[in-house]
Amino acid sequence: MLSTIARRGRLLSTSISIRCASTLIIAEPASDVSALAPSTLAAISAAQKLHSGPITLMLNTSIDPSVVPSSISTILNTNQSDSLAETIAAAVKKAQETYSFSHIVAPATKFGSNVLPRAAAALNCSPITDIIDILSEDTFVRPIYAGSALAKVQSTEVVKVLSVRSTAFDQAEVDGSSATVVDLDVEKQILTEFVKANVSKSDRPELSSANIVVSGGRGMKNGENFHLLEALADKLGGAVGASRAAVDAGYVPNDLQVGQTGKVVAPDLYIAVGISGAIQHLSGMKDSKTIVAINSDAEAPIMQVADYALCQDLFKAVPELTEKL
Amino acid sequence: MKILVGVKRVVDYAVKVRVGANGVELKNVKMSLNPFCEIAVEAAVRLKENKAASVSEVVALSIGPKQCQETLRTAMAMGCDRAIHIHTDLRGDYMELQSDSVAKLFQKVIEEKEKDVDLVLVGKQAIDSDCGQVGPMLAGYLNWPQATFAAKIDLDGDGLMVERETDQGTETIKIAKLPAVVSCDLRLNEPRYATLPNIMKAKKKKIDQFQADEFDVDLTAKNKVLEVFEPPARKEGITVDNVNQLIDKLKNEAGLLQ
Numbered sequence: 001m002l003s004t005i006a007r008r009g010r011l012l013s014t015s016i017s018i019r020c021a022s023t024l025i026i027a028e029p030a031s032d033v034s035a036l037a038p039s040t041l042a043a044i045s046a047a048q049k050l051h052s053g054p055i056t057l058m059l060n061t062s063i064d065p066s067v068v069p070s071s072i073s074t075i076l077n078t079n080q081s082d083s084l085a086e087t088i089a090a091a092v093k094k095a096q097e098t099y100s101f102s103h104i105v106a107p108a109t110k111f112g113s114n115v116l117p118r119a120a121a122a123l124n125c126s127p128i129t130d131i132i133d134i135l136s137e138d139t140f141v142r143p144i145y146a147g148s149a150l151a152k153v154q155s156t157e158v159v160k161v162l163s164v165r166s167t168a169f170d171q172a173e174v175d176g177s178s179a180t181v182v183d184l185d186v187e188k189q190i191l192t193e194f195v196k197a198n199v200s201k202s203d204r205p206e207l208s209s210a211n212i213v214v215s216g217g218r219g220m221k222n223g224e225n226f227h228l229l230e231a232l233a234d235k236l237g238g239a240v241g242a243s244r245a246a247v248d249a250g251y252v253p254n255d256l257q258v259g260q261t262g263k264v265v266a267p268d269l270y271i272a273v274g275i276s277g278a279i280q281h282l283s284g285m286k287d288s289k290t291i292v293a294i295n296s297d298a299e300a301p302i303m304q305v306a307d308y309a310l311c312q313d314l315f316k317a318v319p320e321l322t323e324k325l
Numbered sequence: 326m327k328i329l330v331g332v333k334r335v336v337d338y339a340v341k342v343r344v345g346a347n348g349v350e351l352k353n354v355k356m357s358l359n360p361f362c363e364i365a366v367e368a369a370v371r372l373k374e375n376k377a378a379s380v381s382e383v384v385a386l387s388i389g390p391k392q393c394q395e396t397l398r399t400a401m402a403m404g405c406d407r408a409i410h411i412h413t414d415l416r417g418d419y420m421e422l423q424s425d426s427v428a429k430l431f432q433k434v435i436e437e438k439e440k441d442v443d444l445v446l447v448g449k450q451a452i453d454s455d456c457g458q459v460g461p462m463l464a465g466y467l468n469w470p471q472a473t474f475a476a477k478i479d480l481d482g483d484g485l486m487v488e489r490e491t492d493q494g495t496e497t498i499k500i501a502k503l504p505a506v507v508s509c510d511l512r513l514n515e516p517r518y519a520t521l522p523n524i525m526k527a528k529k530k531k532i533d534q535f536q537a538d539e540f541d542v543d544l545t546a547k548n549k550v551l552e553v554f555e556p557p558a559r560k561e562g563i564t565v566d567n568v569n570q571l572i573d574k575l576k577n578e579a580g581l582l583q
Contacts, residue, residue, distance in 0.1 A: 110492045114473045117458040121465025126425035126547035144419050145342045152552040191470035195497040255494050290579045307562040320568045
């Protein structure tokens with residue numbers, strides 16, 4: 001008897017949650033304000049897998065609905081000059097109080113990792129971050145142990161606060177939305193203040209969303225030698241990445257790091273040069289469609305992972321490859 | 326300034342984990358201080374060594390089984406003055422005890438036990454659960470300023486100036502006044518090795534013990550782990566003999582470089 005009541009109760013709450021399903025997407029601040037960031041577009045397409053309810057996009061500035069996917073039905077503009085965690089968490093709290101979303105989604109980038117947990121705390125919800133697969137509106141898959149294991153996890157929270165990996169979802173098509181832009185009044189926070197940004201300027205594609213990545217490790221021996229990889233990347237129209245070893249040794253800046261605690265990439269082609277292939281590095285690139293390894297050590301772990309392994313001195317192989325392409 | 330540092334005991338980074346029937350196998354596996362927690366401890370100790378910071382004491386906090394005391398001894402050997410161990414046998418690698426409960430336990434310690442904490446330093450993420458949530462969630466629960474992925478921490482008047490890692494490079498943010506929560510990233514420092522004299526001294530430092538369920542915190546996992554499995558294996562690759570062969574394979578087999 002009690003189990004029947006419990007079952008009916010659960011069914012009732014499930015049907016209520018499906019009826020009122022709606023998603024808030026926290027947009028990644030884009031360096032180019034005339035378009036959404038690739039990670040935001042991936043978050044939008046992920047959101048479309050949750051339920052068929054409306055999707056609202058939240059930004060800190062105004063955007064032309066014509067550069068927004070058609071699946072977005074409302075655009076919230078918080079009119080804030082910064083994207084600090086305190087600012088965004090307050091905005092999410094205000095949005096949730098106003099609209100009662102069932103799902104709140106952010107890209108699993110450094111930005112999302114900074115703001116989403118604080119927003120979850122503001123809503124007293126336990127978030128699920130770095131989602132790589134959406135099985136239903138409450139069940140997801142996320143990596144643990146540097147991706148050596150995957151966890152299938154079900155949220156029991158009434159509001160699902162989630163972040164999604166851009167490499168696991170296609171970017172939503174920018175086919176123009178008929179959404180209205182609504183202002184969201186958010187009180188300015190005074191806990192932290194943005195002072196300045198130090199942005200690595202590059203004409204190359206952005207590492208997280210590039211189709212081709214040429215990555216260097218400790219085998220590069222110093223930072224100057226990275227120009228060999230830059231030349232190869234430019235020939236291919238790709239981005240340059242690095243292993244943690246190369247970053248630790250000071251060869252390249254930190255934002256080039258690919259790995260468990262760096263960027264996760266999944267390009268069509270990943271060329272690992274002078275990289276041994278520690279588990280932590282693999283976790284950042286093993287979903288690449290084609291992996292090439294160039295390493296003089298045939299026993300390096302990466303040689304077992306690569307689709308095409310070339311056991312040769314990189315200082316001969318890389319210039320030859322660049323020249324012949 | 327009083328500093329609270331979170332330290333987590335995790336599977337050693339060099340271990341190749343195996344997935345068993347109940348999640349990742351932890352039996353007889355080498356455990357270590359989480360690398361990012363180590364960076365946080367180093368940051369705390371350096372602040373203590375900086376006279377301008379006027380640090381009164383550095384307290385290390387760990388939540389987990391009784392072996393966490395070894396982790397706390399390591400933190401004290403690096404320079405923490407004393408420690409707090411909140412005992413629980415719940416698994417902390419995402420399976421049972423999750424970040425929201427951990428952050429709430431930290432909050433209880435700050436509000437009920439230590440009361441005058443000015444700065445909480447934690448690692449940016451634990452390398453087992455890979456969540457990176459405790460720092461920002463704790464800051465949210467306390468409504469304290471936060472700076473995650475800290476690459477540089479400077480004293481600035483009554484507060485801090487923190488340079489933090491972003492997707493595009495770094496940014497500098499100002500925390501006008503303490504208290505605050507800072508999570509530490511790779512470039513912040515290189516942790517010291519504990520010297521033998523300090524390891525010996527650490528044996529005499531105090532560890533206060535509590536049980537996790539004596540705090541008014543819900544320890545149950547709100548996100549139920551239904552299954553843990555290994556990722557699909559990649560198709561086996563081949564060795565190529567030279568650059569020409571590589572280009573040929575990329576063009577004709579992989580369908581790239583058209």
